Amino acid sequence: MLNIKDLHVKLEEEDKVILKGVDLDVPAGAVHAIMGPNGSGKSTLSYVLSGRDGYEVTSGSATLDGADLLELDPEERASAGLFLAFQYPVEIPGVGNMTFLRTALNAQRKARGEDEISAGDFLKLIREKAKSLKIDADMLKRPVNVGFSGGEKKRNEILQMAMLEPKMCILDETDSGLDVDAMRLVSEGVNALRDAGRSFLVITHYQRLLDHIKPDVVHIMANGRMIKSGGPELALEVEKNGYADILEEMA
Amino acid sequence: MAMAAENSDATADRLASLTMPEGSGWASAARGAALERLQMMGLPRRRDEYWRFTRPDDLNATQAPSAAVLHSDEGSLFSDVDRLNIVFRDGVFDAAASDDLSGEGLEIERLETATARDIHWSKDVYGVLEARGQVPVQRPFAALNTAFATDGIVIRATARVSKPVNLTYLHEDPDSDSILHFVVRVEAGAELTVLENGPAAARFNKCMEIDVADGGTFHHVRAQGRDHERRAVTHLFARLGIGSTFKSFTLTVNGVLTRNEAVIEITGDNAVAHIAGAAVGDGNFHHDDTVFVTHDAVNCESRQVFKKVLRNGAVGVFQGKILVKNGAQKTDGYQISQALLLDEDAQFLAKPELEIYADDVACSHGSTTGAIDEEALFYLRSRGVPTDEAQDLLVLAFLAEAIDEIDSEVIADNILARLEGWLVRRRG
Ligand SMILES: Nc1ncnc2c1ncn2[C@@H]1O[C@H](COP(=O)(O)OP(=O)(O)OP(=O)(O)O)[C@@H](O)[C@H]1O
Ligand SMILES: [Mg+2]
Numbered sequence: 096m097l098n099i100k101d102l103h104v105k106l107e108e109e110d111k112v113i114l115k116g117v118d119l120d121v122p123a124g125a126v127h128a129i130m131g132p133n134g135s136g137k138s139t140l141s142y143v144l145s146g147r148d149g150y151e152v153t154s155g156s157a158t159l160d161g162a163d164l165l166e167l168d169p170e171e172r173a174s175a176g177l178f179l180a181f182q183y184p185v186e187i188p189g190v191g192n193m194t195f196l197r198t199a200l201n202a203q204r205k206a207r208g209e210d211e212i213s214a215g216d217f218l219k220l221i222r223e224k225a226k227s228l229k230i231d232a233d234m235l236k237r238p239v240n241v242g243f244s245g246g247e248k249k250r251n252e253i254l255q256m257a258m259l260e261p262k263m264c265i266l267d268e269t270d271s272g273l274d275v276d277a278m279r280l281v282s283e284g285v286n287a288l289r290d291a292g293r294s295f296l297v298i299t300h301y302q303r304l305l306d307h308i309k310p311d312v313v314h315i316m317a318n319g320r321m322i323k324s325g326g327p328e329l330a331l332e333v334e335k336n337g338y339a340d341i342l343e344e345m346a
Numbered sequence: 347m348a349m350a351a352e353n354s355d356a357t358a359d360r361l362a363s364l365t366m367p368e369g370s371g372w373a374s375a376a377r378g379a380a381l382e383r384l385q386m387m388g389l390p391r392r393r394d395e396y397w398r399f400t401r402p403d404d405l406n407a408t409q410a411p412s413a414a415v416l417h418s419d420e421g422s423l424f425s426d427v428d429r430l431n432i433v434f435r436d437g438v439f440d441a442a443a444s445d446d447l448s449g450e451g452l453e454i455e456r457l458e459t460a461t462a463r464d465i466h467w468s469k470d471v472y473g474v475l476e477a478r479g480q481v482p483v484q485r486p487f488a489a490l491n492t493a494f495a496t497d498g499i500v501i502r503a504t505a506r507v508s509k510p511v512n513l514t515y516l517h518e519d520p521d522s523d524s525i526l527h528f529v530v531r532v533e534a535g536a537e538l539t540v541l542e543n544g545p546a547a548a549r550f551n552k553c554m555e556i557d558v559a560d561g562g563t564f565h566h567v568r569a570q571g572r573d574h575e576r577r578a579v580t581h582l583f584a585r586l587g588i589g590s591t592f593k594s595f596t597l598t599v600n601g602v603l604t605r606n607e608a609v610i611e612i613t614g615d616n617a618v619a620h621i622a623g624a625a626v627g628d629g630n631f632h633h634d635d636t637v638f639v640t641h642d643a644v645n646c647e648s649r650q651v652f653k654k655v656l657r658n659g660a661v662g663v664f665q666g667k668i669l670v671k672n673g674a675q676k677t678d679g680y681q682i683s684q685a686l687l688l689d690e691d692a693q694f695l696a697k698p699e700l701e702i703y704a705d706d707v708a709c710s711h712g713s714t715t716g717a718i719d720e721e722a723l724f725y726l727r728s729r730g731v732p733t734d735e736a737q738d739l740l741v742l743a744f745l746a747e748a749i750d751e752i753d754s755e756v757i758a759d760n761i762l763a764r765l766e767g768w769l770v771r772r773r774g
Contacts, residue, residue, distance in 0.1 A: 145728050148720070173730035185725035189743025195726070198739065203730035238743075239725075255729060 096294040097121040097144075097263050102155035104143050113139045115319035116155070121263070124291040128305055129298045130330060131316035132338050137298045138182050140316075141267045145179040146172050159263055173199075174206035178261035180252035182268045182298075187239040192251070195239050196221060196258055203259060224257045228284055229277075245272030253284045264288070265296045270304040282307030302334035315341055353388040356406055360389060363408045364494045373461035376473035380492035383477065387484045396483055399663040399695045400605055400634040405487060405579050410523035410549035413575035413602075420767055422514075423543045423569050423760050429512040430454075432499060436517060437524020437547050439497050451505030451536065457498035457527055468500040468529045475555040475583035479609035483638060488581040488607070491553035495527030502531045503538035503562075510565075510757075515544030517573055522547035528554040532562035534587075540564070541757070545571025545601075550578040560587040560614055566594040567757050569764055570601060574630070577603040582621075588614030588643075595752050597761050598625040598633050599768050605634045612674075615643045622651040622751035624761075626741075626768050627660035627692075634663035635683075641674040641704075650681040653748045655741050656692035657772075667699040670707050679709035686744045687717055688737075738769040 097119065104114035113136050121127045129137055143150050144157055146169035157164045159175055167175065187195070201211045212220070225235055228250050240248050249269050256264055266285070270278055285295065285308050297308055305313070305327060313329040314321045317338065322345045323329065333341070361384075366377050390402040404411050430452075433443035439456055447454045453467075460466050473492040479485060501511055513528070524547035532538050536559070546552070558564050570578060578601060584592050598604055610619045625633040639648045654662035664683035685694030696713040718740055726736035742765065749765075752758040 147724050147728075168733070169724060169727040170730050170732050170736075173728055179728055181725070185721050187719075187722045187725065187740070187743065189746040190722075190726075190739050195729070195739070198735065199726070199729035199731050202732055202735060206730065206732075259729065 096123045096125075097157070097159055097296065099157045100155055102143070102157060103153045104139065104150050105153055107149050107151045113319055114143065117320055119314065119321060121294045121296055123294055125312070126289070126295040126297065126308060126310045128310040128313045128330060129296065129316050130300065130313065130333050135316045136319045137316055138267055141179050141265045141298065144265065145169055145177060170202065171206070173259070173261070174203045176262035178256050178259060178264045180249070180256060180264070180266045180269045182271070184240050184248040184252055186241045188241050190239050192235050192237060192239050193221065196255060199255070200258055221258060224254055227287075228254050228257070228280055230254055246274060246277045249273055250277060250281060253281050257284055257288065260288070262293050263296070264293065265298070267298045268300065270299055270301060278304065279307065302330040305330050317342055317345070353391055357385065357388045359408050360406060366494055367458065367496055369461035370464050372469045373472065376469070377493045380473050380476070380489045383480060384486055384489040384493060387486050387489070389486050394484075396636055396665055399665070399697070400632065404577050404603055405549070405605070410521065410547070411575075411577065412520045413517070413548035413573055413577065415517055415520055416545070416571070416573040418572060420764070423764060424512055424541050424757065427510060427512065427541070427756055427760070429510045429541065431512045431514055433514045433516065434497065434524075434526065434546065436519045436522035437497060437526055437550070439499075449507060449509055451503055451507045452511070453502040453504065454511070455500050457495065457500060457529075460500045467502055467531060471529045471531055471555050471557045472527070475557060475585055476553060476581070478585070478611065479581070479583045479638075485581060485607060485609070487551055487579045488553050488583070491525055491527055491551050491581070495525045495553065498527040498529070500529040501538065501540070502533065503536040504533045506537040507539070510539035510541050512541040512543065515542065515546030515550070515571065517545040517547055517571060517576065520548055523549045525551045526553075528552070530554065530556040530564065532556070532558045532564050532590075534559040535561040537563040538565070539754070540566050542568035543571070545573040545576040546578070548576060550576065550580070552578070552580040554582050556582065556584040556592070558584065558586050558590040558592055561589045562587065563591040564593070565753060567752055567761065568595070569597040569761065570599070570604060572600045574600050574602065576601050579605045580607065582608040584608070584610045584619070586610065586612045586614060586617040586619055589616045590614060591617070592619045593751060593753065594621045595748065595761070596623040597764060598623065599764060600627065600631060601633065602630050603632050605636065607636045608638070610639045610648070612639070612641050612643050612646045612648065615645055617643060617646045619647070620649040620651070620751050622649070622748040624653050624745045624748040624765070625662060626655040626765065627657070627662065628772060629658045629660060631656070631660040632663070633661070635666070637666040639668050639679070641668070641670045641677045641679065643674055645676040646674070647678040648680070649751070650683070651748045651751055652683045653745050654685040654694060655688065655744065656685055656694065657688035659691045661692070662694045663696070664694075664713065665697040666711070667701065668709055668711065670702040670704050670709065672703040674704045675706040677704060677707040677709065679707065681711035682747070683713045684744070685715045686741065687715060734773045738766070741769060742766075
């Protein structure tokens with residue numbers, strides 16, 4: 096599904112290299128997790144994949160089902176099935192959550208040559224998905240993320256994911272800021288979407304999330320590249336011993 | 347106060363080109379007094395404090411610069427509103443195209459009919475609020491209007507009037523130069539909505555005086571016509587009685603020159619005055635909102651919300667003042683003026699002012715100039731919304747605070763549709 100080969104990325108404005116040869120292969124239906132120290136480049140990787148400005152890919156490639164992601168505009172990547180749940184969801188005053196989601200959903204459908212969803216069907220769908228994430232009608236009406244608590248913002252990201260049904264979902268620290276119950280809700284939301292045709296890349300600092308969303312592979316990222324990969328036990332090791340051992344072992 | 351020579355020449359030339367309409371004694375007196383005011387102050391000059399950002403030349407000129415008539419396939423605004431429609435064609439009342447001048451709770455007449463009467467209620471308003479509004483800031487074009495207005499309507503609401511009175515201003519002659527004057531009196535406890543729509547003329551001078559008695563409610567929504575080359579100078583003069591409500595919203599889409607002045611005087615306690623505007627301009631567009639709100643009563647609220655979206659050399663001006671007089675305690679005054687510049691060629695000039703002589707008041711004002719929020723734009727795009735659509739969403743979001751000042755949903759939808767049309771026409 097997602098193939099990243101030797102990806103090198105620097106900041107556009109400065110001579111600062113952040114990704115130094117990332118290799119990653121997430122097959123269809125798989126759940127991969129990325130852990131790694133602060134500043135290792137996890138969010139940068141997710142931004143570069145979704146097409147945010149400010150980065151320059153100096154070498155390497157990233158494809159989604161064979162399509163060159165790096166050639167596409169952010170909206171084209173979304174329509175191609177890529178979704179990023181932001182580490183820091185953006186507040187958009189004046190744009191209602193519902194309007195936003197309906198516009199996004201219809202734009203993606205249009206881009207794929209599908210019909211727009213009717214207002215009635217949309218309402219039914221969003222009510223159902225919102226309910227399972229315990230997002231109330233008031234939150235749906237409010238401007239996107241404005242005045243939402245940290246946990247509400249994260250749940251709102253998962254709601255968007257559930258509505259847009261992407262095939263490649265990247266979750267950047269979706270668990271941070273969530274209370275125990277919200278963590279369960281969000282995990283259930285993610286697990287409900289697990290499917291043979293859908294893959295997940297879950298970025299997290301905590302093994303706990305991986306108890307709920309069971310990964311097939313865990314990668315450790317440090318200093319702009321993947322330094323180690325393994326099974327779920329790798330996350331347990333990090334939780335117990337931190338990164339020192341792994342970093343040393345790789346040095 | 348003596349006028350500078352150049353100014354007095356310009357004023358004399360302009361006056362020589364105008365003829366004062368006939369009327370009964372009180373009307374002629376009101377027009378004559380306005381002419382005297384105008385002669386005293388002269389037409390505006392660039393160095394006048396409130397004309398520094400806007401060139402008055404085209405408004406001063408003896409001959410109106412012509413303006414091509416826009417042929418649009420966009421439907422007429424407010425046509426889905428159950429309304430009393432009154433049509434002016436290049437500044438001349440068109441009886442055949444208009445609805446009957448009557449309605450429940452309404453006394454409504456053409457200006458020339460009202461001013462021909464020896465006794466008429468409009469005597470207490472015509473030129474009266476305009477004259478009050480000449481202090482402390484002079485508004486020569488309003489005095490000119492009172493003196494020389496050739497047509498208009500006087501409207502008196504004596505009850506809650508459910509149907510809005512809609513003034514439709516058609517522009518058909520590329521050289522038309524029109525001066526219209528409207529008088530509105532909302533009696534105690536009555537309620538009235540006035541809608542205005544259209545370019546009116548190549549050059550349009552409009553004055554509306556609105557007297558809202560105790561407990562009265564006045565709503566005003568206007569859309570200034572889309573004809574690119576049109577020029578307009580308009581004045582709203584409002585006086586608010588005890589517990590009254592005044593709400594005005596203006597949409598301006600296109601126009602090489604627009605100067606909208608609003609002078610609101612709150613004279614009764616517990617009154618509420620909101621005035622808002624959304625202006626969107628592309629290219630040869632100069633839009634100036636000059637607002638003066640005076641609090642002269644206790645426990646009143648005023649809000650000024652002005653938003654401008656500018657690109658491609660368009661210029662926006664906001665000059666807004668809140669004056670809180672001595673004794674106007676518990677005043678709640680708010681003013682915000684913001685511009686969203688869609689490129690680096692656009693320009694916003696703002697002069698926000700607060701002048702407060704009471705000690706127990708809460709007044710705030712803010713003025714900002716900004717660009718599209720790139721973070722928000724990326725967020726929208728990352729969800730699949732194409733760039734131009736995402737940008738339009740953000741533009742509408744930026745304008746939302748002003749549009750929210752329109753109470754009626756159907757009227758707000760009309761305004762939104764017009765805005766969306768403008769945005770869509772500008773997509774690449
Ligand atoms: N726009 C930028 N300007 C300057 N430095 C940047 C920028 N974007 C990223 N960086 C730097 O790149 C490095 C990687 O940042 P990134 O956000 O990808 O880390 P991360 O692995 O997601 O960290 P965390 O676990 O704290 O979320 C950091 O040192 C960060 O400061
Ligand atoms: Mg991060």
